[in-house]
Amino acid sequence: MEEKKARDMIKAKRLEKKVTIAQLAKTVGKNSMFVAAALQGNHRLTEEEAKKVGHALGLDKETTEALSKFPVRTDFPNATDPFKYRLLEVIGVYGDALREMANEMFGDGIMSAIDFTIDMERVTGSQGEARCKITLNGKWLEYKTF
Amino acid sequence: MEEKKARDMIKAKRLEKKVTIAQLAKTVGKNSMFVAAALQGNHRLTEEEAKKVGHALGLDKETTEALSKFPVRTDFPNATDPFKYRLLEVIGVYGDALREMANEMFGDGIMSAIDFTIDMERVTGSQGEARCKITLNGKWLEYKTF
Amino acid sequence: MEEKKARDMIKAKRLEKKVTIAQLAKTVGKNSMFVAAALQGNHRLTEEEAKKVGHALGLDKETTEALSKFPVRTDFPNATDPFKYRLLEVIGVYGDALREMANEMFGDGIMSAIDFTIDMERVTGSQGEARCKITLNGKWLEYKTF
Amino acid sequence: MEEKKARDMIKAKRLEKKVTIAQLAKTVGKNSMFVAAALQGNHRLTEEEAKKVGHALGLDKETTEALSKFPVRTDFPNATDPFKYRLLEVIGVYGDALREMANEMFGDGIMSAIDFTIDMERVTGSQGEARCKITLNGKWLEYKTF
Amino acid sequence: MEEKKARDMIKAKRLEKKVTIAQLAKTVGKNSMFVAAALQGNHRLTEEEAKKVGHALGLDKETTEALSKFPVRTDFPNATDPFKYRLLEVIGVYGDALREMANEMFGDGIMSAIDFTIDMERVTGSQGEARCKITLNGKWLEYKTF
Amino acid sequence: MEEKKARDMIKAKRLEKKVTIAQLAKTVGKNSMFVAAALQGNHRLTEEEAKKVGHALGLDKETTEALSKFPVRTDFPNATDPFKYRLLEVIGVYGDALREMANEMFGDGIMSAIDFTIDMERVTGSQGEARCKITLNGKWLEYKTF
């Protein structure tokens, strides 16, 4: 809850000052997706990075410090909004296919969601239409036998 | 159920003949992720493509035809296996960040899961480790006002 | 389950004989959406209409009779307030029929809920009663193959 | 929550001033269903439109601005296949708006799902695109008092 | 929530003044079950009736007005208290039997829950024991064919 | 499952012989609602009554005996069909009101669902419309203090 208040405060300040996430990402020298996740309370910044964000948005000390605490990531998807739903649907339609392909390409294991990066780009399709490209990149972890 | 039987039969034949999904994808001239989804019953092949797969795996007529029927995609994720779970966790940790970034980059809308492609690659990380790279690419759809 | 077997048999026969739902609707003189729902086991035909369908598809006596039994409609989503519930019930009763019709009319895809408009009107029915008319209008999106 | 407060404030003001949604729709030059959804927090107005609504209802600056923020639409029923899901999403996004409009147009009651017809048509949009039009038509049932 | 506060306030006032629901029902000239539902926020009174109740209980203006707003009925039964559970159990034990009987007596349709009244009486059983008799009375609605 | 098979067999026989539940009820000298519940496997007949039903429908010995075994009543309502849903909705809309009224009329307790009868009648409303009247009658049970 505390955490939620910090998150809401940061967003309010950011909108008020018309600072984009992309600008904050440049300020701290990190990927904008990582910074967006940190502003949502799902990643943490170093204390130094937190101070830079706090300075850029004019945050008070407590809110600034919240940005570098250990996050507790708990808001996982059941019912959800239309944007996140399409991502769930992708797992529904392609999840088994991805595992089959991964078994074929890598063996028995999983793609790590921890040693992991994600990125979003705006690309143009063959009809000139705007397309959203999301890249997931995670270390392959093989099941250990013992 | 019917559909499940066809799916299980196809997988059994494929393992028996030691034909990979990648080889089948080359046979029909499509992306291996799409073909993997079709073999799972989540996409459909054209009748011609179905026949090529049927021929390659020695499927009977009925099973071959099942590959080009309209799929009913219903196996969506609640509880799940460890592989698909990491994908769900990614949506849990980055879902709100992705929407925020998308709002900033595109406006109010969603990435289509229908006018959409997906691909998986094996890449090597900076420590020489194997990494799994999954690329999602969907048309951007803006909310229509009226 | 019995009911499901009849439903599957009817669909198999219909696909085998390449008879569309629209043609069956013309045969019995009813709206194709209603007939699609009846073939799904969510509405019932009169005995006469059932016989016409049975004749057109070459069904056995038992399957033909199944078409005019009292349907038990059970595939429903969760509870909500009474107003929104009726809308959910409509999806429960007609959802599969709508997908079948859409597959027949458009191919494999979905009606967009984003490039989409909706409207409500008050109209007067044939008995002079007030009726509520809701119109949904969404762009058709075809599954992309790749 | 913030959003909910804005929504409640707007509704309170609207009832106090006895301004209907239909009148507000005329004021901003949009469909009343769209405006009802926007007042529910499930769509957004342009800044200009928001100002017109704010002026008509005597809203403070913050509440007025809330009307043109990116909405987060979250009140959804459970998962299903992608086709039927879009219909559920429509109820999620427009369900409260439909009830509000129905209360305004008909009084306290529901649209019957029994004395009810439904139809689907293929129509062509203004860009020449194929569109799917679904029409729901149900008898209005008023709550009986006793 | 607002609504809940009004509801709690009304109950508190009613208990404080030791006014029964039955007395209030007499005051407004309606069935006590309907009035009990209205005090719970599941039905609405006319403005006149609301004023009579407000006067009888010494309610403030805002609480009085809450009694004639459009109710949003959302507290539907999942887990529940022992009293309501017995009613759910009755539907569990007799629900299919009721539908079978209704199909036999009326045809294919439902008993309306909107054009509907309900009443509770205290009667004496054959052993002299107190019994609770609840009568449901709803319009029969036949499925429309089209 | 066994039980379900017996139930389905009995219904099939009953429809084949065009015997109504009401006729069977007369044959065994019990209320038709009770008999309908017994045919659904939610109540049991005496051995004698079971034989009469078995004789009337031409049931085999095993199926006949199933009618007088101890029933295990387990099919309780979560999601449900439109007919039973209206009954659940009634509990949703009136459940708290019923408890309030019962507290006022009887004290602290519940209406028994065991020492309980239920009946359905077809009545005519003030507009000449068909109405469905369901009467619940259960012993009042007061919470015991100790």
Added chain:
Amino acid sequence: MEEKKARDMIKAKRLEKKVTIAQLAKTVGKNSMFVAAALQGNHRLTEEEAKKVGHALGLDKETTEALSKFPVRTDFPNATDPFKYRLLEVIGVYGDALREMANEMFGDGIMSAIDFTIDMERVTGSQGEARCKITLNGKWLEYKTF
């Protein structure tokens, strides 16, 4: 919520004054399990008994009166058949009271369900009625500190 506040207040006072539930039970002349349930808001005392408790704990008037209101018992587990449901309901109504009593009588731990016996007897009540007596007997296990 109100009820919860009263409950919390009573517990706080009781701990502050170091009065056990067993002492309060003696004060009002009832079984300590019943009194524990009443203090949890799952049973009610008579007005006289409530006053005695209020006096013993130094409660204010409102909190004292809360002890003799009709309880709404709502903390229940899921549905099952009617026989097992009553057992679940017993845990719903008395579960917290049992833990409170066990904490008072044994300390911090649980009754084992493994080193455990159970028995059922038919006994005759004071009105000559048949009663079902079930006895649970499990080893007490204390939480180990380390």
Added chain:
Amino acid sequence: MEEKKARDMIKAKRLEKKVTIAQLAKTVGKNSMFVAAALQGNHRLTEEEAKKVGHALGLDKETTEALSKFPVRTDFPNATDPFKYRLLEVIGVYGDALREMANEMFGDGIMSAIDFTIDMERVTGSQGEARCKITLNGKWLEYKTF
């Protein structure tokens, strides 16, 4: 499933031979509640006891052996705190056994949870260990036929 088949077979044989659970309990020299739980697959007999039951009921070798396998007890209600969970587990392990015994001892009905008392005592076990004894005592309610 296997286990279920053994369970169903045992019950069928027992009913056919009209042997009560109480008689079987006497045969093996154990409490009838324990034996009822074992026949439900929630406890196991020793091999010797299993043979005695197999002999008494005329079971085949495989079914007899099933009675002394390690049981997997899985039919449980939802999660809660550790103290109350043990009570739920007791219903999971012994619930069906209790209903069977109650049917045998009382007929078709339930133990009331309303005309009901409960008590907890601290007793000393045969090893000198502290034990928690909980006694449930409810009026027996027979299903009314009508």
Added chain:
Amino acid sequence: MEEKKARDMIKAKRLEKKVTIAQLAKTVGKNSMFVAAALQGNHRLTEEEAKKVGHALGLDKETTEALSKFPVRTDFPNATDPFKYRLLEVIGVYGDALREMANEMFGDGIMSAIDFTIDMERVTGSQGEARCKITLNGKWLEYKTF
């Protein structure tokens, strides 16, 4: 809620004073895992230990006392954060194997979660990597026969 407030306060103080859980564990002379659980409200300290912690962190009297109350442990895992999820996954992948092994090594019973200790260590793997070792140690409880 109260409890949650105490918990949050303790954590805030601990972070502010930069006192680790390990240091607090040393202060009270207990295992750090036990102390961590106590600070989470899932175990209780003795009054003396609570005072030492209160002194070390500068807690007020009420918060200090909260540390030695009987805990009500209710936050059990359904959906959860990524850290706890891996533990659930371990039970998913190895749970049945653990029971099979336990049956083979101990007989029919369970590992107690009450007469139980748990510990976490940092160890180094064969590749020099950091590894997390968690040791569970619970008394074996054999099912009692009776």
Added chain:
Amino acid sequence: MEEKKARDMIKAKRLEKKVTIAQLAKTVGKNSMFVAAALQGNHRLTEEEAKKVGHALGLDKETTEALSKFPVRTDFPNATDPFKYRLLEVIGVYGDALREMANEMFGDGIMSAIDFTIDMERVTGSQGEARCKITLNGKWLEYKTF
């Protein structure tokens, strides 16, 4: 299902031949917990190891091969049996404490469930009682920043 059949067959054969899991583990030269998981279908053996197990148990070719297929691990814990429940309870009581300690000892990350081993031992407690000791050992994975 297929997989389940193989699993059941293997267990039946193993019990029939009275071969323990520990003996099979020795035969293939792996940890008995790993082998137990493989026999449950949650891990896979190499083809060579599978043959050794097949030989030891007298399995047919198809069942033997099932032991070295890619496992799909899906049986994750919701409701569960008493043995696995205690493990879930441990996560409920100690899960947050484990994360807090891990954050303190390792930083922001998780214990891997893939690069992971598990073991169970029988140890003797200080009172001479049998205790079950389970050791989890997983690689520590730090959240990657980017």
